[in-house]
Amino acid sequence: MLEIKNLHARIAEDGTEIIRGLNLTVKAGEVAAIMGPNGSGKSTLSYILSGREDYEVTDGEILYNGESILELDPAERAAKGIFLAFQYPVEIPGVATMQFLKVAMNEQRKARGEAELTTPDFIRRVKESAAELKINPDMLKRPLNVGFSGGEKKRAEILQMALLEPKLCVLDETDSGLDIDALKIVADGVNALRSPDRAVIVITHYQRLLDYIVPDTVHVLYKGQIIRTGDKSLAHELEANGYADIIGEAA
Amino acid sequence: MNMQTTARQTAAEAALIEAFNAQVGELPGNGAVISARDRLVDDLKSNGLPTRRIEAWHYTDLKTLLRAIPAAVPAAVVDTPEPLVAGSAVITTRHGLADQKVGIGGVLVNAFSDMLSEGTAAPGLSVIDRDDTIGKINGSFVRDGYVLEFPADATIEKPVEIQVLHGDGQVHTRFPVSFGAGSKATVIERHLPTAKGEAFVTSVSDISLEDGADVTWIIVQQQGAADTHLGQLRVRVGSNAKLRLYVINAGGRLVRQELRIDVAGEGSDLQLRGVNLLGGETHTDVTLVLGHHVPNTTSTEIFRNVVFDRARGVFQGMIKVALDAQKTDARMACNTLLMSDEAEFSAKPELEIFADDVQCGHGATVADIDANHLYYLMARGVPRNTGRAMLVNAFVAEIVEELEDGQLVEALEAIISSWLERHA
Helix, strand or coil, X not given: CEEEEEEEEEECXXXXXXXXXXXXXXXXXXXXXXXXXXXXXXXXXXXXXXXXXXXXXXXXXXXXXXXXXXXXXXXXXXXXXXXXXXXCCCCEEEEEHHHHHHHHHHHHHHHXXXXXXXXXXXXXXXXHHHHHCCCCHHHHHCEECCCCXXXXXXXXXXXXXXXXXXXXXXXXXCCCCCCHHHHHHHHXXXXXXXXXXXXXXXXXXXXXXXXXXXXXXXXXXXXXXXXXXXXXXXXXXXXXXXXXXXXXXXX | CHXXXXXXXXXXXXXXXXXXXXXXXXXCCCHHHHHHHHHHHHHHHHHCCCCXXXXXXXXXXXXXXXXCCCCCCCCCCCCCCCCCCXXXXXXXXXXXXXXXXXCECCEEEEEHHHXXXXXXXXXXXXXXXXXXXXXXXXXXXXCEEEEEEECCCCECCCCEEXXXXXXXXXXXXXXXXXXXXXXXXXXXXXXXXCCCCCEEEEEEEEEEECCCCEEEEEEEECCCCCCEEEEEEEEEECCCCEEEEEEEECCCCEEEEEEEEEECCCCCEEEEEEEEEECCCCEEEEEEEEEECCCCCEEEEEEEEEECCCCEEEEEEEEEECCCCCXXXXXXXXXXXXXXXXXXXXXXXXXXXXXXXXXXXEEEEEECCCHHHHHHHHHCCCCHHHHHHHHHHHHHHHHHCCCCCHHHHHHHHHHHHHHHHHHC
């Protein structure tokens, strides 16, 4: 589903290279965890996948279902089924959450040539998904993310993911700022989306989240490259021994 | 000296004087009102319209901008638009004249023409200061309007909507409104044309909040593309009174809305919010002169402006804090989105503080929409242009969402979105 080949990317504004020859393949149905110390390029990788314009790809390729997505803007990538759950979802005063959800769902449907949702159908879907994620309906009456707690913001991200039904889900540090109850709710939400035609990339610092979202593959990112790939036992090894050994081996 | 001013009289100035001479015999008013009108017209004759050399009019050179004035012709205005909030009490002036036999449950309503005939209007026809051109023109020509008295302790649940409707020509209205002690009400002052030609409109609302009154006053200006709108709101806020004042400008070719506010009672609070939606080749000026005259009062002023095409906007915000007005807390912000390279906005915040124990601040920003916000929307599949439109809308909608009345918020948001859909 996703093939990243020899990717090099830098911050557009100052030219700092963050991703330095990254290779990664994620298959449909797979849950891949990307772990790594601070500053290794984890969030940057998620932004680049989503098409954020603050980063420039200088070399390499990102293929999604065999097609390059480098020329697509974030909205076009989203319509093709790429979803990034943000580590820090932004608050947008003045944009009502429900209006945002409806516009996003219908714009994606339009881009794919599908019929728009009727209002009752839309409301039913939101209510169902919100209930599963134990989201208080009052939250949805507020402007987008405004005044949400850290945990509410993360749940709102997973709600959006559930409603938009993407094919490639990228979760950037979704566990940060969550207590254990919220973590379980969020993990259940993600697990409910696991399917043979959907891939999930879980970016995280800690093993903890991977106890609840069990990965098929684990990749260690360091200085903009994948330096080690393994199965879920690799995450336990990192939890026990830290990154130093693996970094030492790679160097 | 008079010879010079006469020689330099512009077409608009000449038309004003001519219009007055033509109408003077039929304008309502007793002797006191007639002399008040004469003084105002003499002032207009000798001083003319203000130019950029007058500080208060520096960014709105009325002498140059007001090129002509449409002929004063009667116009029949028959329709009554649906009120913004269903169930509102609606009172209407049609081309400058009040309807006969108007009533609002719980509120005393009279025609302003009666005040003119009786002469009780005469003191109010005086100007606030020598630069009060709107007061001069309106006081010279005004024929009618409504006088509203909200009795003490009255709570009027539904909004009162004053519809100021007009056809093409000249229209001058005045609305003295008093809110008795402890009363609670929402008034919507709504300016709308019913014809597509050109109108020259002045309108003065003169409102007072007695002690403990809790008032929401909303000016919705949606004049036509060729119209000149000169509006003035005079406000006196008493002790422990609370005023939420909204100004929504979404129309007109040449617009000046003045807000002359005196915070005159301790413990009072003013929340002033403004939305200026500007497009085409228009000129819109909001000028605030806010006086905090007594201790322990608070005010916040937030203006959001969106400027398209070759439109020009002006915000002048003067906050004066008197020597005695200790513990005043006043915060003013003016934020602008310029949507085209030729759009212009001038913001002139001024603080004049004589007390030494006050909190006062002002800030003015001109910016594009937030790139992070746009990225977030796009990452969810919202195309760039749709996302931009949502964020522009949000930038101003945020202001009206502070209102408690959900129906009113929806109505104002609908005005904003339909304006933006026509201009973006």
